[in-house]
Amino acid sequence: MSSLDEGSSDLAHTLELSKQPLQGLKLASHTVLEKAQQRGRSKCVKCGGSRMFFCYTCCLLVDVSLQEIPIVKLPVKIDIIKHPNETDGKSTAVHAKILAPSDITIYMYPSIPEYDQDKVVLVFPGPGAVTVQDMIQCLHERTDSRSRGPWVKRRKIENSPAATHSTENPGSGTSDEIKDCESRVYPLQRVVFIDSTWNQTNKISTDERLQDLLQVELRTRKTCFWRSQKGKPETYLATIEAIYYFLKDFHEQCLTQEYSGEYDNLLFFYSYLHTVVNKSKEAGRKQAQERKKQQETEKRL
Numbered sequence: 001m002s003s004l005d006e007g008s009s010d011l012a013h014t015l016e017l018s019k020q021p022l023q024g025l026k027l028a029s030h031t032v033l034e035k036a037q038q039r040g041r042s043k044c045v046k047c048g049g050s051r052m053f054f055c056y057t058c059c060l061l062v063d064v065s066l067q068e069i070p071i072v073k074l075p076v077k078i079d080i081i082k083h084p085n086e087t088d089g090k091s092t093a094v095h096a097k098i099l100a101p102s103d104i105t106i107y108m109y110p111s112i113p114e115y116d117q118d119k120v121v122l123v124f125p126g127p128g129a130v131t132v133q134d135m136i137q138c139l140h141e142r143t144d145s146r147s148r149g150p151w152v153k154r155r156k157i158e159n160s161p162a163a164t165h166s167t168e169n170p171g172s173g174t175s176d177e178i179k180d181c182e183s184r185v186y187p188l189q190r191v192v193f194i195d196s197t198w199n200q201t202n203k204i205s206t207d208e209r210l211q212d213l214l215q216v217e218l219r220t221r222k223t224c225f226w227r228s229q230k231g232k233p234e235t236y237l238a239t240i241e242a243i244y245y246f247l248k249d250f251h252e253q254c255l256t257q258e259y260s261g262e263y264d265n266l267l268f269f270y271s272y273l274h275t276v277v278n279k280s281k282e283a284g285r286k287q288a289q290e291r292k293k294q295q296e297t298e299k300r301l
Helices: 002-020 031-039 093-099 133-148 161-168 175-185 201-205 241-254 263-299
Strands: 051-055 061-064 077-082 104-108 120-123 190-195 215-216
Touching: 031 051, 077 093, 093 104, 093 241, 093 263, 133 175, 133 215, 133 241, 175 215, 190 241, 241 263
Parallel strands: 077 104, 077 190, 120 190, 120 215
Antiparallel strands: 051 061
């Protein structure tokens, strides 16, 4: 192969990868989903609805066992505030609840818990939003400004990565290392996401119960959701994308640890559906091209 051919091949490979934004993830095998898809839809044991893989209404697996899917442990608790008019079948929030059941809670608006504004952040774009990198420092400054003095006692973050790590791997970290990790994420205890179409988010984001929360924005990420919303920028992410990218940035920028795919399986369902949808679209385009060629041939005859 000539150097020119090699260059063309590399360019083609690069372009192909750019069309596949979910490549390179450390995911559990999709074999269980492939087999379930071949079997077709099944009824949800709770509501009786016809579903594939999971029931998006009941947040339950359908025709797939819990032992066959990955369960992800998160470094911080996450609340999802869901708009009542958001179509269940189009929401990706259920992916998060099924894959990280002990760390994810979904609330249906107008139900919103009472939050401590010094320990909870809202991931939502806005003029006053900060980056994930600046988030912890901003929370510290809030606490400082209210207390007007040094903290008397440092409280542990709920299920902190250090605490989880030390429990699962006894002796793997020193007391000083654990304290250092806790101090890097303190005082963050919970992260809130809004699940709705972008045209519906205003009602929730402007709710007075969320108004005093520090807003965090994911400014550099682009969506690859197959249900793109007309007129909205590529940085407007699907709920599961926003959760995943937040946690990845949090891991690298707040915990200052190298990311090794710890939360990739949050995209277990999303990545598979992304592939299925794209294959279907590609098959549709090819069929359309064949029909067009056939029509042009018939015209010439």
